[in-house]
Amino acid sequence: MAGLFRSLLFVPGNNPRFLEKAKTIQADIICFDLEDSVPDTEKENARKLIKKALNSRSEYASSVYVRTNAPSSGKIPDDLEQIVQKGLDGIVIPKVDSAKDVLKIKKMLANLEKKRKIDQLAIIPSIESSLGVVNTYEIASSSKRVAAVIFGVFDLLNDMGIEYKKQAEGAKYARAKIPLDARAAGVYAIDAIWQDLQDKDGLLQDCITGKSLGYVGKSIIHPDQIPVAHGAFAPNKxxxxxxxxxxxxxxxxxxxxxxxxxxxxxxxxxxxxxxxxxxxxxxxxx
Known part of the structure; x- marks a missing residue:
């Protein structure tokens, strides 16, 4: 499991250049993505590229996770069949609504780990719906494999029928509840992404707000965001x-x-x- 969670950088799994570049990026967690950044027609290609990248795991400075497709997609068995191997530290599961989602995937992981004789992988569920927010404590405490939970603001707002704004007014309750439930379950909480790559002052303020709510790090979408996140989430006294x-x-x-x-x-x-x-x-x- 990762020692730190200050930054979790999503890297499109179907882009060989980005996968190669990720070897030198100093995020705490590099997360190869099979979900939102990968079109359906590219899923299988992305699985193969990620599998190849994991064979070069020693060249990556960060902890390495893979974000699978969502439980409701029916694609997770195919994802895990390709990516569960030596070199992988854990998986991020998007759009988790209940503990049942985690337990079903935990069973699949256990079978593959036993078959391939590899260590137990960590799980980071992503909370992205009203039902997921209601069930965050249940999700976070569903398995000892759960190392952290992620707040996914955009899908939550879409679920609620609320327009996205930088301050995410409509998600205030959810943003505050998720780290509280995570702490009660004994795991960490990673805050949602900041979408505006040009607004570093806004990113910093958003990180400061997140830390004040109990988050220990930030989901990020570009390497330039790493120094800001690491500075904001530096350990205190x-x-x-x-x-x-x-x-x-x-x-x-x-x-x-x-x-x-x-x-x-x-x-x-x-x-x-x-x-x-x-x-x-x-x-x-x-």
Missing amino acids: AELEWANKVCQAYVESTKKGRGATVVDGKMIDEVHYKQARALLDIAKIN
Whole structure:
């Protein structure tokens, strides 16, 4: 699972040039896309290109995820058959409406992982409908595989019949509810994309607002947005103090031959340690 979630960059899966360029991009997560950015006629080609890219996983600096098609599309079995292999860290599932969507896909993943003898993959559901917003806690707590949830503002507004505006007034409740439910479930929340590539001041303000609501990062659509997102979602003093505690406690626990331990009344395992270590490493860089 990714150590950090400050930036999740979507890369069209049917564009070989973009897939190659992604090797040098410093986003926390590179997410090869099989959904919105790929026309139906290009889906199979995109699956093949992504499969080929995953064979070169060591050349990518970031964690690598793939966004599948939506559960309602009927395309996920074909997506997973092609992309589940060594080199993949996890999948993003768009338009998740309920925990049933996650559990059905979890079962497919488990079968493929066993068959191909690979480690368990993480899942990041994307919340993009009124029903998904209502069920966010249920979705976020449906499986230990769920590392984070994403807020998908455009499809939500379309579902609600609301016109998109930069401040997304009609999505205020949903935007605030999603990180709250995610936190209650013990996972992270990644904020929606900022569509205007020319408005970096607007992007920064949107990131600041997102962080104040409890988001830990931003979905992005262009590499130029990465520095803004990373600056806005840099770890604060409280997060760094937590990270120090976790790292010290976990290291001491492993020295005694144990793995998981307890910090401030909460169970801490290797995933938490990696997250804490990543925060401390970022603080050193900055």
